[in-house]
Amino acid sequence: MFTDDQPLFNIGVIAQNLQVHPETLRIWEKNELIVPSRRNKQRLYSNNDVKRLKFIHYLINEKGLNIAGVQLLLGMYPCWTKKCCQGSKKGEAVNLNKLCWMDTTTYCFVSEDNANYCSTCEKIQVS
Structure with a gap:
């Protein structure tokens, strides 16, 4: 049985699911918007990570925020x-x-x- 916090998906699967380039996910990670788990130097994302990424994607693409705006907004969500x-x-x-x-x-x-x-x-x- 898998939990929502268990890392399951690699960066390619998530990028395809969100319809973004894998480099976009790396940029979001570099800017500390998301912190995926690592196994053998490979990024792995959990179901909760996917939900967070969808929220970030929504803020950027639907609400028009840039990375700094997303960082500021996410800082308000304890x-x-x-x-x-x-x-x-x-x-x-x-x-x-x-x-x-x-x-x-x-x-x-x-x-x-x-x-x-x-x-x-x-x-x-x-x-």
Whole structure:
């Protein structure tokens, strides 16, 4: 049985799935938008990595953000790297089962209002 965090897919499969060049994925990795697992120097992506990549792809191609904009926006999503955040909102209902970045129709209320959220997460630093 595979988990969503288990690295399964190589860069060629993911590039074909997203319809981007493999070099695009390398650039996103270089800019720390995604951190794939490595096995024998080969990049391997999990199902959660694929969801993150689809979100990044959406931000760049549908919303028109550049890499710096994506970095800034992702910095506002504490759940991007932390699984304990429960700050995803869709309309008025808080969705405790799905992280913000997994669904392009949700947004993170933590980034919107800097509310205190789960005690094990780091607080967002706003300058």
